Amino acid sequence: MNKVLLIIQREYITRVRKKAFIVMIFVVPLLILGMSAVVGYVAKSNQELSTEQVVNVIDESKVFAGKFHSGKNIKYESGNQNLAEAKKELNKNEDLSILLIPAGYAKKDVVQILSKKKPSFKLTNEVEKQMNAIASAESMVAHHIDTAFLNALNKNKISISAMEVTETGVKDANVGTNMGIGIACAIFIYMALFIYGAQVMRGVIEEKTSRIIEVVISSVKPFQLMLGKIIGVGLVGLTQFGAWIILSIISTKIAGQAFAGPGGAMTGMLGVLATIPFGYILGCFLFYFLTGYLLYSALFAAVGSAVDSETETQQFMFPITLPLLFTYILSVSVLFQAPDSPLAVWLSIIPFTAPVAMMVRIPFGGVAPWQLALSMGLMVIGFLFTTYVAARIYRVGVLMYGKKASFKELAKWFFYKE
Structure with a gap:
């Protein structure tokens, strides 16, 4: 047993005396704290697109034209409705995209975003969200549904708090x-x-x-x-x-x-x-x-x-x-x-x-x-x-x-x- 204790002592002392061990004891908590701060900052700063994106909307369906709402770093335009000319402009500007909406827009994968560089997920997600909202509103109007009333109802969102029942009472889960x-x-x-x-x-x-x-x-x-x-x-x-x-x-x-x-x-x-x-x-x-x-x-x-x-x-x-x-x-x-x-x-x-x-x-x-x-x-x-x-x-x-x-x-x- 004494021999085992001597080996344990040798392995332990040899490693804890190393400079790398001592440095890492103090560096790792600071790195974790710094990383958490950086992740929080990056997540907050990336809530919007980093550069302003201009989306030229070519709407062959005549349903979405003029109904997109521009945001902080995304701007919708309908200036050039000629696809060939719009593509020429596209080659000159990396921050320009073309949103091509055909007449049969409801079919799967027919709506396209054309860009010189790969469109970001945030951009495509934002365009898709607005298009779904516009299409839903148009469908409700076609069926004589009061969209203003529905929008008022949607504002009353329900929030659920998860609670845990314990012997001492109810507490947050x-x-x-x-x-x-x-x-x-x-x-x-x-x-x-x-x-x-x-x-x-x-x-x-x-x-x-x-x-x-x-x-x-x-x-x-x-x-x-x-x-x-x-x-x-x-x-x-x-x-x-x-x-x-x-x-x-x-x-x-x-x-x-x-x-x-x-x-x-x-x-x-x-x-x-x-x-x-x-x-x-x-x-x-x-x-x-x-x-x-x-x-x-x-x-x-x-x-x-x-x-x-x-x-x-x-x-x-x-x-x-x-x-x-x-x-x-x-x-x-x-x-x-x-x-x-x-x-x-x-x-x-x-x-x-x-x-x-x-x-x-x-x-x-x-x-x-x-x-x-x-x-x-x-x-x-x-x-x-x-x-x-x-x-x-x-x-x-x-x-x-x-x-x-x-x-x-x-x-x-x-x-x-x-």
């Missing part, structure tokens, strides 16, 4: 916030398992290729070496994530006071976050980070022991990481929309997919206690099993040189007797 936290947790878990698992694999490859491993193995058992390396790198990851969480909270509060003021949007966002069971989510995050890391890093260590260079790892990496990649894609596209669906429940229970899938479900608060207990129990069993399998491969592979391993070869290594 914060669906949007829960969705954001769930996706963020899934992304962080996914990134962490890859980043720190790959560090274990690279460490094993470096020691193997430099032949340092031959000296170390003479003093400790292969399993002790692998276990110490995995735990040491895992503690580095916990230290880094803990520092990022603390610094991110501090920087967010400072930014909220500096830019938003006591009643600003940032303060309001912090108030919403205060209603989230942060301790519960953080505890689950740490558990699934640790168990998921132990499960995958053991397999990464086995892969590192089976190859002589990082370029040879691809044939083994894809089958190992496929369940994690599959769950990540589903998490950011499907699972957050239905966190209690059978697919989400099963993915959150299976050990190879649970770290990502469960962290999507937990912020929504719909995880039954038995599901969480079963998932956690299987995660513990899962990383113990993968550690056992990886250790048997590691003990042989770490001393193999110059031989390209295959899955068949790994199976042989697993069944070798001590």
Whole structure:
């Protein structure tokens, strides 16, 4: 046990003393804060088209002419109704587009926007929206429907507030916030398992290729070496994530006071976050980070022991990481929309997919206690099993040189007797 502790200490201290580790602790929260500000600014500034677009409307149907409403950066004109001459003007001006509306405009894909450069999605979407509104109004007038009355009715839009009934009363469900936290947790878990698992694999490859491993193995058992390396790198990851969480909270509060003021949007966002069971989510995050890391890093260590260079790892990496990649894609596209669906429940229970899938479900608060207990129990069993399998491969592979391993070869290594 003392030897394992020495290996853990060596792996941990060696990595946390590196300048890159110290710099990244402070840089990442600042980058996240800066990126959030830039994304918010860009999203706000791109609500309108960046340059003024002129749309020459050639309306052969005589339904839409003169009914388009020009906006801040989009101007509708009907000056040139000759298509050939309009195309000549088009070649001279990149910000000019031609909206060609044939008589049978209701048919699919017959209305066209012609432009020298590819029309933006915002432009085509805006034109399409106005045309649908104009066509609907014309149809209602043709059927003697009072459009003014309908427009007045449409102004009374219904807004629904999602509320949650708890033992202490009714409170805001914060669906949007829960969705954001769930996706963020899934992304962080996914990134962490890859980043720190790959560090274990690279460490094993470096020691193997430099032949340092031959000296170390003479003093400790292969399993002790692998276990110490995995735990040491895992503690580095916990230290880094803990520092990022603390610094991110501090920087967010400072930014909220500096830019938003006591009643600003940032303060309001912090108030919403205060209603989230942060301790519960953080505890689950740490558990699934640790168990998921132990499960995958053991397999990464086995892969590192089976190859002589990082370029040879691809044939083994894809089958190992496929369940994690599959769950990540589903998490950011499907699972957050239905966190209690059978697919989400099963993915959150299976050990190879649970770290990502469960962290999507937990912020929504719909995880039954038995599901969480079963998932956690299987995660513990899962990383113990993968550690056992990886250790048997590691003990042989770490001393193999110059031989390209295959899955068949790994199976042989697993069944070798001590």
